Amino acid sequence: MESRLGIVLVLMLAAVSSAHGCTCATNKRTTCAPDLSGVCVCRLIGSAWVANCSTLTSKCLLMKTEMTPSKARRVPSHGFLDNDGIYDPDCTASGAFKAKQCNGTDTCWCVNSAGVRRTDKGDTKLNCSELVRTNHIFIELKHKKRSEPFVNSEVANALRYTIQNRYKLHPNYIKDIDYEYPLISINLKQNASQKSNSDVDIADVAYYFEKDVKRDSIFHSNNSFFLSVGGKPLDVEEMLIYYIDEKPPEFSMKHLTPGVIAVVVFVILSLIVGIIVLVVTRRRRTGKYKKVEIKEMGEMRRGQNL
Ligand SMILES: *[C@@H]1O[C@H](CO)[C@@H](O)[C@H](O)[C@H]1NC(C)=O
Ligand SMILES: *[C@@H]1O[C@H](CO)[C@@H](O)[C@H](O)[C@H]1NC(C)=O
Ligand SMILES: *[C@@H]1O[C@H](CO)[C@@H](O)[C@H](O)[C@H]1NC(C)=O
Numbered sequence: 001m002e003s004r005l006g007i008v009l010v011l012m013l014a015a016v017s018s019a020h021g022c023t024c025a026t027n028k029r030t031t032c033a034p035d036l037s038g039v040c041v042c043r044l045i046g047s048a049w050v051a052n053c054s055t056l057t058s059k060c061l062l063m064k065t066e067m068t069p070s071k072a073r074r075v076p077s078h079g080f081l082d083n084d085g086i087y088d089p090d091c092t093a094s095g096a097f098k099a100k101q102c103n104g105t106d107t108c109w110c111v112n113s114a115g116v117r118r119t120d121k122g123d124t125k126l127n128c129s130e131l132v133r134t135n136h137i138f139i140e141l142k143h144k145k146r147s148e149p150f151v152n153s154e155v156a157n158a159l160r161y162t163i164q165n166r167y168k169l170h171p172n173y174i175k176d177i178d179y180e181y182p183l184i185s186i187n188l189k190q191n192a193s194q195k196s197n198s199d200v201d202i203a204d205v206a207y208y209f210e211k212d213v214k215r216d217s218i219f220h221s222n223n224s225f226f227l228s229v230g231g232k233p234l235d236v237e238e239m240l241i242y243y244i245d246e247k248p249p250e251f252s253m254k255h256l257t258p259g260v261i262a263v264v265v266f267v268i269l270s271l272i273v274g275i276i277v278l279v280v281t282r283r284r285r286t287g288k289y290k291k292v293e294i295k296e297m298g299e300m301r302r303g304q305n306l
């Protein structure tokens with residue numbers, strides 16, 4: 001009886017808060033309620049963090065909420081791919097990644113400001129003296145085959161518009177957008193001295209974008225992320241995100257040429273490929289680990305090519 005009352009109360013509270021429009025536009029992984037003075041306060045699921053709903057939530061905090069299971073989240077069919085670069089991160093008081101991240105109690109590694117590993121894994125004694133900034137993010141999108149290419153300038157305009165308006169990135173940081181059927185490349189550059197406190201970080205922009213492309217949008221509404229170019233849908237089939245740091249990564253691979261500063265991480269495949277991977281994984285239960293290894297090899301190979 002008591003628990004049923006509790007449920008009713010929760011439902012009523014939920015109804016009240018949504019009736020008052022107390023939701024977080026930029027982060028649906030929050031629980032919102034008006035505080036005593038009636039101001040809508042939204043906390044990240046799984047932590048006491050209060051979200052600033054007029055800007056993007058930091059990638060570190062987002063990754064933390066993702067590690068918290070929530071019944072509200074549907075399990076995407078391509079969930080396997082999502083796990084590829086995800087861990088439960090340690091965030092600073094301002095929501096940034098701590099330079100040193102550990103997996104449980106034994107394995108540690110150093111990350112950049114995008115939370116991407118940039119050193120070999122070590123034990124807990126590993127030293128990460130500073131958080132190295134990712135000041136350049138290169139995104140490559142591949143769209144589905146179509147009978148004729150899009151118009152170059154329309155592709156650039158559509159993406160520029162989305163990055164500025166949906167992710168609130170200042171246009172100064174959108175260096176260039178190139179299109180060569182069927183590949184679109186986007187260069188985002190933002191170094192520490194340029195970035196002001198009110199600027200969103202390019203790492204957060206790339207993460208929101210990645211989630212939108214994966215159909216797992218972080219925005220409260222606008223879930224139906226839809227890219228269109230000249231009125232025609234732009235169906236992204238593949239997305240690669242390259243993280244380039246201020247300092248070269250410190251992997252022990254001897255043949256990594258000096259001066260190479262690329263850390264390449266995610267490969268996001270189309271939904272169809274995602275499902276195939278899942279099927280293969282179900283068949284061979286070790287698939288997950290194999291995938292991770294392939295990713296790291298790819299990381300090295302691509303690093304050399306750049
Ligand atoms: C973390 O540890 C778990 C097992 O403890 C392992 O499966 C996973 O691959 C590790 N992740 C990283 C990033 O080292
Ligand atoms: C890490 O730094 C601490 C203090 O700065 C030092 O005592 C320790 O030996 C260092 N560990 C390694 C593995 O370099
Ligand atoms: C949702 O989309 C509308 C129009 O496309 C836009 O004005 C609004 O800012 C978007 N909201 C968010 C949270 O992105």
Ligand SMILES: *[C@@H]1O[C@H](CO)[C@@H](O)[C@H](O)[C@H]1NC(C)=O
Nearest residue numbers: 135189190191192193194246
């Ligand atoms: C930051 O970017 C600006 C403009 O691209 C450049 O002039 C400046 O040298 C950069 N600063 C650092 C420390 O890289």
Ligand SMILES: *[C@@H]1O[C@H](CO)[C@@H](O)[C@H](O)[C@H]1NC(C)=O
Nearest residue numbers: 052053054055197198199200
């Ligand atoms: C929320 O973010 C906006 C945009 O960056 C900023 O102007 C505002 O001061 C922030 N509010 C709080 C309470 O931090």
